[in-house]
Amino acid sequence: MHLSPNVCPALVLNADFRPLSYFPLSLWSWQDTLKAVFLDRVNVLSEYDREVHSPSFTMKLPSVISLKEYVPLKSSPAFTRFNVFLRDQFSCQYCNDRLPTNELTFDHVIPRSRGGRTNWENIVTACSTCNLFKGSRSVREAGLRLRRTPGQPTMHELQHTGRRFPPNYLHESWRDFLYWDTELEYDF
Numbered sequence: 001m002h003l004s005p006n007v008c009p010a011l012v013l014n015a016d017f018r019p020l021s022y023f024p025l026s027l028w029s030w031q032d033t034l035k036a037v038f039l040d041r042v043n044v045l046s047e048y049d050r051e052v053h054s055p056s057f058t059m060k061l062p063s064v065i066s067l068k069e070y071v072p073l074k075s076s077p078a079f080t081r082f083n084v085f086l087r088d089q090f091s092c093q094y095c096n097d098r099l100p101t102n103e104l105t106f107d108h109v110i111p112r113s114r115g116g117r118t119n120w121e122n123i124v125t126a127c128s129t130c131n132l133f134k135g136s137r138s139v140r141e142a143g144l145r146l147r148r149t150p151g152q153p154t155m156h157e158l159q160h161t162g163r164r165f166p167p168n169y170l171h172e173s174w175r176d177f178l179y180w181d182t183e184l185e186y187d188f
Helices: 030-038 079-086 128-135 155-162
Strands: 012-013 043-053 056-068 103-106 125-128
Touching: 030 043, 030 056, 030 103, 079 103, 079 125, 103 128, 125 128
Parallel strands: 012 056
Antiparallel strands: 043 056, 103 125
């Protein structure tokens, strides 16, 4: 059976059984997963019903794996367009509309024409309408108000925010590993 690289990905957990990343979700192709299994770099925690075969070997495809060695998270996230959108929860920081990433832009709070820098403290997520309306004016001159003061998030903050945006597809074997550390509601 021929399997596409996009079929049967494995959820990759760190050695502490937390996903390496929530958004985007840490997934490996079945090929990369099998390579890591054979190199003894991961533990298989759950499997798909699908199998791969060689002339002398049959194996179920792993659906959840954990690294054998802990990989420390970086303390500060990379300054990327996507991480700015994630920090701002995919919402315009002027009108608060939540939009898909292809409909979002980023805006310089202090316009570049006025010496504004391109960094965590001066870039916010904006919809095209608000961005065009603000133009090269200050927030105050445009009569707008920022929802939050921009700043550099920690990796922990981005991971926490990422949990609020589950991917489009979740295999049932992943659910227990994705949300095990969220606070439960209880009755008194």
